[in-house]
Amino acid sequence: MTTSAPRVNVQLVADALLGKWKAERLESRALASDERFHTIHGQPMDEHRIRALSQLQQLADAGAVQRAFPSSLGGNDNHGGNVAAFEELVLADPSMQIKAGVQWGLFGSAILHLGTEEHHKKWLPAVMDLSLPGAFAMTEIGHGSDVASVGTTATYDPEAEEFEIHTPFKGAWKEFLGNAALHGQAAVVFAQLITKGVNHGVHAFFVPIRTPGGEMMPGIGSEDDGVKGGLNGIDNGRLHFTHVRIPRENLLNRYGNVEADGTYSSPIESPGRRFFTMIGTLVQGRVSLDGSAVRAMQAALTIAIRYGNERRQFPGASGREIVLLDYGQHQRRLMPRLAQAYAMAFASERLLTVFDEVFSGAKDTDENREDLETLAAGLKPLSTWAALDTLQEAREACGGAGFMAKNRLTGLRADLDIYVTFEGDNNVLLQLVGKRLLTDYADQFKDGDKAAYARAAASQLGDRVSRFGLRQLGQSIADLGQMARSIESLRTSEAQRELLTDRVETMIAEIASALRDATKDVPKAERAQRGEDAFNAQQHKLIQAATAHVELLQWEALTEEVEKLTDAGTKQVMTWVRDLFGLGLLERNMTWFLVHGRISGQRAEALTAYVDRLISRVRDHAVDLVDAFGIPAELLRAEIATGIEAERQAEAHAYVEAQRAAGTWPIHEKELRAQAKAEAKAETKDAARR
Amino acid sequence: MTTSAPRVNVQLVADALLGKWKAERLESRALASDERFHTIHGQPMDEHRIRALSQLQQLADAGAVQRAFPSSLGGNDNHGGNVAAFEELVLADPSMQIKAGVQWGLFGSAILHLGTEEHHKKWLPAVMDLSLPGAFAMTEIGHGSDVASVGTTATYDPEAEEFEIHTPFKGAWKEFLGNAALHGQAAVVFAQLITKGVNHGVHAFFVPIRTPGGEMMPGIGSEDDGVKGGLNGIDNGRLHFTHVRIPRENLLNRYGNVEADGTYSSPIESPGRRFFTMIGTLVQGRVSLDGSAVRAMQAALTIAIRYGNERRQFPGASGREIVLLDYGQHQRRLMPRLAQAYAMAFASERLLTVFDEVFSGAKDTDENREDLETLAAGLKPLSTWAALDTLQEAREACGGAGFMAKNRLTGLRADLDIYVTFEGDNNVLLQLVGKRLLTDYADQFKDGDKAAYARAAASQLGDRVSRFGLRQLGQSIADLGQMARSIESLRTSEAQRELLTDRVETMIAEIASALRDATKDVPKAERAQRGEDAFNAQQHKLIQAATAHVELLQWEALTEEVEKLTDAGTKQVMTWVRDLFGLGLLERNMTWFLVHGRISGQRAEALTAYVDRLISRVRDHAVDLVDAFGIPAELLRAEIATGIEAERQAEAHAYVEAQRAAGTWPIHEKELRAQAKAEAKAETKDAARR
Known part of the structure; x- marks a missing residue:
């Protein structure tokens, strides 16, 4: 990092994460410590x-x-x-x-x-x-x-x-x-x-x-x-x-x-x-599991990133052993998950806000209740799965140390395992979200006039049916294809939003059409069974579409928070985090974008290269970004997150340096052989010259 | 299933899985029971x-x-x-x-x-x-x-x-x-x-x-x-x-x-x-972890598939509740993993054979030792990860019952967790495989004459450098593109083999070229660091290429076993299993095939539709296919895999039927309202007629 490189203001980010119920959170952390x-x-x-x-x-x-x-x-x-x-x-x-x-x-x-x-x-x-x-x-x-x-x-x-x-x-x-x-x-x-x-x-x-x-x-x-x-x-x-x-x-x-x-x-x-x-x-159960899952994944990342930033393995060209977090693969394992944890944390805060609006009676409308249910049914599956996935990746990234109970990762993973099936099985919940999206989609055509709807949609670019329901694009796909021609254009929020929105909308439209076709001109007696079979055939795709929708909601939450930031350095770094999350979603679902002609093969390759660049940028701020999670030492309680490895590394390094300075460091047979080889070569040259 | 549908001969498949050391395996199972x-x-x-x-x-x-x-x-x-x-x-x-x-x-x-x-x-x-x-x-x-x-x-x-x-x-x-x-x-x-x-x-x-x-x-x-x-x-x-x-x-x-x-x-x-x-x-540690991981994933699938084949949830159009394994999403979760478990089991047996050849001295050659190390370093990561993934998916597919210790899934998962980082960290092992592939690739050009090599390669279609090293295609990509025009052609072993082989070869060639370019014309003093940086930038891709190579080896092992089968029904079903594994690999890595112009977008969509068909075909034989794993009840020891749920379902069904027959089954308010509505409608009609 050069001196002009952006810096994260950890406290600003920590406050954004603490959100509206900062006082209650800090009070609870203090007690739980x-x-x-x-x-x-x-x-x-x-x-x-x-x-x-x-x-x-x-x-x-x-x-x-x-x-x-x-x-x-x-x-x-x-x-x-x-x-x-x-x-x-x-x-x-x-x-x-x-x-x-x-x-x-x-x-x-x-x-x-x-x-x-x-x-x-x-x-x-x-x-x-x-x-x-x-x-x-x-x-x-x-x-x-x-x-x-x-x-x-x-x-x-x-x-x-x-x-x-x-x-x-x-x-x-x-x-x-x-x-x-x-x-x-x-x-x-x-x-x-x-x-x-x-x-x-x-x-x-x-x-x-x-x-x-x-x-x-x-x-x-x-x-x-x-x-x-x-x-x-x-x-x-x-x-x-x-x-x-x-x-x-x-x-x-x-x-x-x-x-x-x-x-x-x-x-x-x-x-x-x-x-x-x-x-x-x-619904409260789902809401609170979502937030708890986010907290667990933040703990996992704090542990793995701190340890990875201290642990060294295999000597590099510089002579010293390389820090794990400087390895490309180690970064690929942890940085996208760090970005995801941010998106999920902010999405979780939004969910809690709607929950509070409904249950406090401040905004207890039918629409808000429906939004609350959709959002809870959508966020809880993705965050509880992500918690297990992140805890596991962190455990593996910490090697054997990650398997020790004292480093917390395995215990949290074992306890949180059931989160993915209780308070609503994750797949069943996502299917609920998918059905809501199908309903939103069908609602557009209630008047039976598709063309009228399309005109209306075109005039409301970016409008939504509701806060957390199906989003609609008022723009033709061709335009979108034009817009996202270069990798630069994919870095804008507009492009990310539209590509992610377009995917959900198109998937839902395809599923709706398949369901409609399946029962068309079918005798009444067979219709129920045919409909059931057709739905079953679309079930996997519907759950994928619901997932894509929830990811878009998470992306929106993260983007909204990043846009609120006023500190330039913090905003820059958090924009990279957002881009890493957004482009990571595109990368992970690239097959869909390619098959549907939304992104070209060439752009797909450029996108992966750019994701790599974002990963290495975020890596430089990774320790700050996990510090901003603000987890007190008494709650983290992981030995390897305390700096113990840095101490061991310093001791070992000092020992070797002292031995070298004293001339008591034994030469390695490899060096000896290299020296002998060099000498033999010199002698041969010498002999030839004589 | 119609009567002419193929049937699996469970004993034949079980014997193929028991392999060369059938006696030792059965003896050990008996003792461990x-x-x-x-x-x-x-x-x-x-x-x-x-x-x-x-x-x-x-x-x-x-x-x-x-x-x-x-x-x-x-x-x-x-x-x-x-x-x-x-x-x-x-x-x-x-x-x-x-x-x-x-x-x-x-x-x-x-x-x-x-x-x-x-x-x-x-x-x-x-x-x-x-x-x-x-x-x-x-x-x-x-x-x-x-x-x-x-x-x-x-x-x-x-x-x-x-x-x-x-x-x-x-x-x-x-x-x-x-x-x-x-x-x-x-x-x-x-x-x-x-x-x-x-x-x-x-x-x-x-x-x-x-x-x-x-x-x-x-x-x-x-x-x-x-x-x-x-x-x-x-x-x-x-x-x-x-x-x-x-x-x-x-x-x-x-x-x-x-x-x-x-x-x-x-x-x-x-x-x-x-x-x-x-x-x-x-190397023995890696070999035995690989085989143990396969056994654990077989147990997981046996438990989840037997339970999923008995458990019912949500009423269907037929009036009865639907068996979990008849849901599209449930099949998507378990069937591809079942196919994968077969591929991994046969690959594991191959590894054990090479291990035995080397250590018994029967074929203790340098090449065989190198093959053994490559294969062990490649299979152990994929099978130990797959074991954790399969145990987890099985646990989730069994819901709360999957979380109970008595149903084995969580305990096995917790114990096997460390398999992915001990006896060689999985990522480090795959990097070893990747380096071997880079060496195999470079060996082709030792004489410095690329064109000569290409001609040589073209004349040895399907030849290999060694049994488990980098495979080479002697055919141009254009030809391949021609060949795989239709979904039918993708069902042939040749097409699957060539697409999978081509991917590994091309990825390795791209990585080799990037590494070469990075140090070209670089001053000697900087070369080591530049080389290190370039390797680091390629590390993730190299590990992906190694993974692709190992998947190809697994696919080869499965294909070889399927080809050995003589019973027509068994061979048909096992061919679907093989296709599901092979086409599943193509589906999972579709972005690569699309970006590299190997498969068209249209074909990609057809492929997913065909994978869905394969999944539902394999589903019909899933219980037979897990029975063939041959795990004795004393080793499985999972209550939900004993038929207990089928008993409960039968009891509940009989109870309801008996109540209905006796006329003591209370009518549901919903039916009552529907009846009232229908009567009102009839009355209105009646009134109008009067």
């Missing part, structure tokens, strides 16, 4: 479970987990700040974090959002102070992603004014529930509400399951899930119910009520919309 | 370490681990069979397997291959019966992949006729060594051999480190690595040496000897070649 909240590597499962429960009690006692609950009950009605603070707990111990998530984010939230005031008053105080630990009994072994089809029934008995909760077969056992094996005294149970012979769909019920002394309630069975791939501080287990009676009032009845005589009523007429509204109130 | 060798999920580290040591004793007592040692000492001189049997242990408990690998594959092998007869007689019997547990002290915290630069010294003292083993600084501590923390009583220590003021490079020394009672020898320090990301049954640790004296005879002197007076001699003159020859004798 205390040793009593930290993972003990290798702690046996039973002890870890006891510790996690006691950690939860300490969190509750510290008032660290009540922010989202009503002020009237001792909370703060602060939904965004609550999730922000929660996300920071992941680096203390993910078991503690997720057990807290079960207690307050799922069990407590379900009572809050699906229950009514009586329920709040009756149960929330005990939920908040942990005197009532609970489970969230939604998933069944036979029904994971498809919650609407759960087998558990809640049949109303007007004589007794009770519901009977029942598990009719083994596939309907509630499964994988935190707090179910040991600590839960109640559960919010999702079951088919049946009254007067009619099934009104899945509703939530408050069911006491265990005495404070640990005895199961009559008719309720529990089994322990035992050891898992991670999160072993949580007592996951199964629950089943044999004709268990609960009072009518235990139905969490915000979205559906049963009168004493068994009459059902709901403020939402359509059973489908009612179900999705209920499920939608639980 | 015993419960005493199986992982206990969640067992605390200390107990697991004790158990692993006792398992090793039982393996030794059963005569299960001595096959590679000399017949004269009670072994069988059976190198291939030894590795084959070893590979099968991975599904019992990877900790036990790798601890056995440390004892017999590294510690024992080093004495066998680097020592001479006196050493064998003196130490091997105790190594073989485990009365002498040992460590393999090669890696240092400061030098992992770069073994030639280790800091530990072995300085010869002619007065005492002893070597002094010394750790000069912290970076030279031996690190991550199995058996070092607790059980090792000796170690083979790799150190710079210094005699008469000259450093003759790294040699191996036998160093007692601990009494049988567990006390450290004077001058030797040990620290425990503690908890790791996996393999916690192994007592990994650090060792350091402070002026430790060992007799001159403890130098393992097959490739370098020191006389009593300090005179050094070696049968290999070049210090570089000597070093690589010594290291080369330890």
